[in-house]
Amino acid sequence: MNSSLYILPEILLTIFGILVMLADATMPRGASRKPLGWIAVLGALGALAASSWQYQLPAGTAYFGVVRIDAFSIFFHILIAGIVLASLLTTLDAVRPETEGLGELFALMLFGAVGMMLMTSAVELLLVFIGLEISSISTYIMAGFRRKSAKSPESAIKYFLLGSFATAFFLYGIALVFGATGTTRIADIAAALAGSTAANVPPLIYVGLAMIVIGLGFKVSAAPFHVWTPDVYEGAPSPVVGLMSTAPKAAAFAVLLRITFEALPSLHVHWVPVLWWLAVISMTLGNLGALRQRNVKRMLAYSSIAHAGYLLVAFTALSAEGVAAASFYAVTYAAMNVGVFAIVSHAGGYDDRLTLVDDYRGLAYRSPLLAGAMAFFLISLIGIPFTGGFFGKFYVFTAALHAGMIWLTIIGLINSGIAAFYYLRVALALFARPAEAAPVMAVERPSLPLLLSVFLTAAATLILGIVPGNVLGAARAAAQTLTVSHQQSAPEAAGAATDLSLR
């Protein structure tokens, strides 16, 4: 009984997912699937509430030490539930209500969320793996959901093949870590390495960690493991992209945080530089790649690579502040990216027909509200102050600078300067006069779910930018749980943080 409370949000999501499936089966073909969406929304809300409620629970593990509920996992639970909620709303607006299989899509989103949540709270790599697979497989399916177009299945197959390829690496990594330590539990791994110094660390662990980083790097689309991202995002249905560019990534980052900070902090001398390079390459490749994109979705795909890079910067700080910054960044990125994809979904029409930058010309003249919101999200993505995007970046780089990562900070912020170019191109296109020859983007009146979704994400983005105090506090608490346990397991590593050769 007590244990099941530790997975209460997951249970709720599963129940609602099954409800959606059952209800779907009872509905006649061609009927509007909207009620299913609202059921799913209820489920997401329930999960959100349940996750928030979990703060009441004493931090600890359940199910024989397989899941751990602490400030860290709850933080990500809430985030994932929120993303799913907003994405569901977006989907309700952007997909034709009578679309076949819409009910399955809603159910998949809920089930996928279960996997992601489990990833964040799992302290057993097996459960991490299963959660990862749940989240991955559900997103593979979602990517291929719009079967009428040629792009969507291609997107799905690319995602699927490359994703499985990366999963194999991740799994190999777990196997090697298991080989090195004889366990797949985070705490036990940390304990196994606790006594070891650089000299007697089993070398397998490095290879294992590298494999894990490769696998998770793929999932978070960190360059150079990002190659799938643009193609998949371009082809996948927009509402789904909003979800899969944020929630699974957040979960994967949470896993990476757990593994690096909780399981393997003692190896920081090896993994910090690797992540340093991943961060730099991600930021640079992502932003440069986005520069020439004419398709907004593809551009946002490159941008998500860059944002993964910014988030990785926080890792290199190797401090509680860094973890808090990474967590916070995940929230801000989610808020603005889900928001922007909500509008992309709506503006693109049911079939994502209009996704070129030029299609967005003059959106402000047809739908000022949407254009304004989109501009706001883009501005946040650029990192203009008083938006979440800025504060996230600011916090990340503050953490990095605290750790003495001056070059990383400079590279990162110059990158954010480059990034301004392509975001702004879209933002300004919104306000430019529409080209006369261009097909006019017939924007439907935004529906209630879209308004809700945009409102939620925009409000979140704004709040994160202006009064981030609460979220910051939660992020810091989350970071505390990771690093405190890390200090318990590897006290000398924490002490070593000051004499890193990187300084």
Add this chain to the structure above:
Amino acid sequence: MTTDLHLWLIPLVPFAGFLVNGLLGRKAPKPVVTAVALIGALIPMLQVSALVLKFDSLSKPYIQHVGTWIQAGSFHADFAFQLDQLTLVMLCVVTGVGFLIHLYSVGYMAEEDGYWRFFAYMNLFLFFMLTLVLAENFLLMFVGWEGVGLASYLLIGFYYTRDSAANAGKKAFIVNRIGDFGFLLAMFLLIAHFGTLSFNDIFSQIALHPAWQGGFLTAVALFLVLGATGKSAQIPLYVWLPDAMEGPTPVSALIHAATMVTAGVYMIARTHAIFDRSPFALGVVAIIGVATAFFAATIGMVQTDIKRVLAYSTVSQLGYMFLGCGVAAYSAGIFHLVTHAFFKALLFLAAGSVIHALSGQQDMRAMGGLRKKIPVTFWTMTAAVLAISGFPPLAGFVSKDEILYQAFIAPNGGKILWAVGLLTAGLTSFYMFRLWYMTFFGESRSAAAQEGEAAAVHARHDSKLVLEAEPHTHPVHESPWVMLWPLIILAILSVVGGWMGWPAGLGGSNWFSHFLAPAVQSVHLPYEQATVALNTGALANGIVNTPNAAPSGDKQIELILALISTLVALAGWFAAHLMYCARPELPERIAASLHAGYATLKNKYWVDEIYGALIVAPVLFMARWILGALIDRGVIDGGTLAVGYTAQGFGALVARIQSGNIRSYAGWLTLFAALALAAMYFGWAARFIPR
């Protein structure tokens, strides 16, 4: 000194006139505009008259602080006015001549569309000119200095629809700005050394330090000279003045003859304390003056536009004033300034009357025989011509002779200066009588105009009115009395004006010089020593002279010099008579035989063209092509673009990774997986991190 003179009111009244006419004049009826303008000129004149009456009772200089203008750190500049002899003389000239010309303009400009505008500008000019002469510090003087330039700009460009007028106005302003640049630098130097710009503070500092000779004072003086050459149309910045004749004739009379252009002379006299310490600068002033005088006179000999002749004559006469100042005979310079104001204003006004009579004709070749038709104009003009040519006992004779005499007795090349000045006097006489003959004698060459064949164009030929209407002409006629009275008054002044400075050498007392002496005499008189010290040097060491106190033994010299110059003036007259009255075919023959020389003079030594080629064209070329095109468009815009394209190029490279092929992606992933593995295992990554 207890009395409050309200000096600040003197400039402020015309300013009020400017405001009223400028803001409301467009809609106001013409008599109201006239009244406002005339009151704006009259009240200052009355105030000055009152000052004249009170003057002896004042302790001098009388200084009045009205308020702080600029206060920054320890530096401050005030709205402060001062009154001394020099100021008083200038005030009289400015308000007196100014009022007369205002009066004249009422008739002259009666037909004009921009009547209100004209008078607003005229009042504005008076405001700035009075500020200039009343200022107690350099900065306030600079206000007037720039302000009169502004008024000049506006009035030259009065017929703004005419490109030549607009160009002339612009040219005047810009050339003046070059001079102002010098003035500014002089002020910067003064601030750097004295921390103040107050005349009295600076001059008393200088007085306290007899050891200060040359050095930075020379620099200050030379920069001031640069300013003065701009405002007073001296070499090398005289080029704007002839073009300034595009303005209405009263403007030429007031601004470009009587008052504004003399501001440079006034400024040198005002700052003589600085010049006195810099023989070199004085030398420069003298040389510039005499060179300009000669140079402009030669050009004046061959001009055919009546106003241009007068313009070059003005430049030439200003050269005399510079010469006077340059030999430290400041009072002589100022004296010539005063007399010149009378007769040159008269010349211009009379010329205006002629032009008026001929419905706008300015070309002397189309004049002639006007003696009978416009007698008042003729006789007043005759007085002026005689005065400027230097016939005793007219005003011009007295003042010019004073300068020539002072030059003659100056050491170190003073004789050369005198000789050139004398030659110039002859030339002056020649071209003035040439003008006289061509305008008033001989056959009337303007017959065509009278027959209405449109050869002559009305003075306002380009003004807006005429644009729509046919150019209208009317018979030659005398001007209305409102124009003639100022002529008559000025003619009288031209005749008798010189008597107040009748030289001692000719039996006078040189009252003017003595009156002015307190204002322009050096506080310390290091002249003797300086002269001795400087005698060793050549021209570079300057030509200095004790200003006012001519050695009594030189009375004979003065007399002889006066005779010589009178003879020279007569010679000039004779030559003019010969060429333009007796044998009218002679000028063409001479021109033909001296072809090159004639062309040079006719084209004003091509100075405008040379400036155009050496300064204007290169500056424009640099602005347009080197800076505008090459640097701004090329390097700066191009650099921005290049950075942009480079980034985009990298972007294209990054996108090249995205071939769309799954196997390629897998290949990419594999390669980097291997690299990441190796990096992690061997800890390579750390090595490539910049720190």
Add this chain to the structure above:
Amino acid sequence: MNLGLFIVFGAFCVAGALNLLFQRHPINSALSLIVVMSSLAVLYLLLGAEFLAAAQVIVYSGAIMVLFTFVIMLLNAGKEERTHGSKLAYIAGFPGAAALLALLVFVFLSRRGSFGTTLLGEYLVTTGDLSRLLFRDLLLPFEVTSILILIAILGAVALARKEH
């Protein structure tokens, strides 16, 4: 015996894998993969994982590979055309794969002493041991796999369904 079996079935594995690589018809590749999987089952036996060996044969060789073959047949996949869509696969991929192999082999062999050796029957995992772990300690993951399977079914249905 142990060594012999390892060498024989190890060789089978590698040969099967290589055959998968070199065969151009998907069916042949699928059959090669079955060889690999079955040989692996034997190796599992050698490593004392009896239950896994059985599961390997049943789940992998049986279920999964049957599915593969089924799809190959369904889609009537013919011989591969050796198209040249990707240079990067050769330029980057093969060196990468080789490096990966070299590195892994290097690590494994350089530390081979620390891994110990196997003796046939030295370590046997009974189904009981397995189920104790599976149904107690790893109860939650086990339950969660049901969601995974649910998703798989959902997805397969959603994706493979005919359009209307």
Add this chain to the structure above:
Amino acid sequence: MVPIAWYLVLSAILFSIGVAAFLIKRNIITVFMSIELMLNAVNLTFVAFAHQWHQVSGQVFVFFVMVVAAAEAAVGLAIIIAVFRARNTLNVDQIDLMKL
């Protein structure tokens, strides 16, 4: 007396062949098979380590991997069918509508 390292090497070899097969094979189904090969290689590692550490959890892991592989296979093959329907080809080199 087989050193565990040999098992590990064998699994590494299989894994690499799987990677290579992924790179070489043109037919999507075969590419997918190469992934299965890689997973099998990892499984061997797990089992080998389970033997080394005498830890059952390694074997359990393999069990889960099999389940996951089965689920993946179902989904993957469904996706392949969807792709085939949309594009009428199974050649990965021709699945490149989206690029750059």
Add this chain to the structure above:
Amino acid sequence: MLNDSILTWITFVPIAGAIVVALLPRRGRVIQWFTLLVALLTFVLSLHLPAHFDYARHGFQFEENRSWITSPAIRYHLGIDGLSLWLVLLTTFLAPIGVLVSWRAIENRTKEFYFLFLLQQTAMIGVFVSLDLFLYYGFWELSLVPMAILIAMFGPNSGRQAALKFFIYTFVPSALLLVAIIWLYTKTGTFDFVRLQAALAAGSPAFTAQALGWVSLAFLVAFAVKVPVFPLHGWLADVIQEAPAAMAMVVAGKLGLYSIFRFNLGLFPAQARQIAPLMIALGVIGILYGALVALAQTDVRRLVAYSILGNLSFCTLGIFCFAVAGLNGAVFQTLNEGLTGGALLVLVSFLYERYRTNDMSLYGGLAGKLPRLATLFVITSLALIGLPLFNGFIGEFLVLSGSFHGHAGWVASAAVGVILSASYMLWAVQRIFYGQPSSLVTNRPAPDLNAREQITLWPMAVLMLVMGVASPYWIKAIDSAVSGLAGNPSLGITAMQTPQLSGAPSGKVTQ
């Protein structure tokens, strides 16, 4: 007590207005009137500042200091001193004028325009009043956004490109500024200007000369782009050309110059001194370059842009010569530029509204057609070229005279700009207003300035004159800030040279 919250009011009334604007109906001129009201209200509120300003005090006044985010330690700290006082006033003064000038120029998308306009207002005021670097940076960056969007929205030809250029130009260096700000925070644990100033003055092992050099450079470059300082002005002409007049008026100058003043001089005096020779050179080059390139322009807006570059370079020169009068002059000149450059842009915009072109070669002879506009144009031109009794003269004179000592050569070169500025400005006046009416002018009848336009311009014109005559009223506040700075020994500010009564003058005595 209003003194304790006035800055918050002034800063946030516009943004509150913006929110209301977003909700107003697009009917008639409701939005314009409302925005005008908000702008006037802000202006009236801001008048409180000079009225209650304590001129005798150095340091900040009207301070508000509350915790905003505890960790990182970010505070909501507002305050002004003599430096920012008039800049705030200038901003609030130009706001109603910006509304009036846009009255007819912006006919469609008014809601968007005025929303962003008010947002921009808050951002700019925020920059001047923020004393917490984080807060400051927020407003600083925020000010880019409405500007860029409005340029893109209303740029007549290539607004989007201009907006992008502007944004990227300013944003990239600002990113480095952020690095520097965060670096300072990591070393001191505070973003608070006052505490940072104290910490930097006190020194610490972390503040090596090299580190501080780079940090101050990051500050400087970010600001210099925004000013802009030659050669970082690449965006200026394009932006001025494309931006709506109300935006072009405020795009250059004050934000960047204020920041240089506040931060480079306030936080890094020694470093500012080090880089001064370069900046002086750039300032002088900028003066001459701006004037010369302006001379070559045929587009009147571009001409104004380069003239702004030239005029702003005076400020750069004045700041980096470190003399009290020069610093005073630099601040004063910043105000001038905002006022005069703004008025010029308003005039050009009125011209554009009538004739739909900025090409001077198409104009001609307008003086007769539009005498009132011509008059105001000439007045503004005269103020711009620094005619005495206008504000421009005071600024230029103080800068040049104050800087003269020790930099005679540079100042003399800069003074050449006085000649050039007259050249291009008068030439522009001539090309537009003088001569025969061009075919464009004759074929397109256009009314002279109407009442609204006159209300827009006359206050500016009068203020130009008043500031030129009664400058001490403004300078006394500026001077208090400058002398506060002068108290900082490492800045080594020279007071105006005092008379050398005892010794010989520095010039050599002949003989």
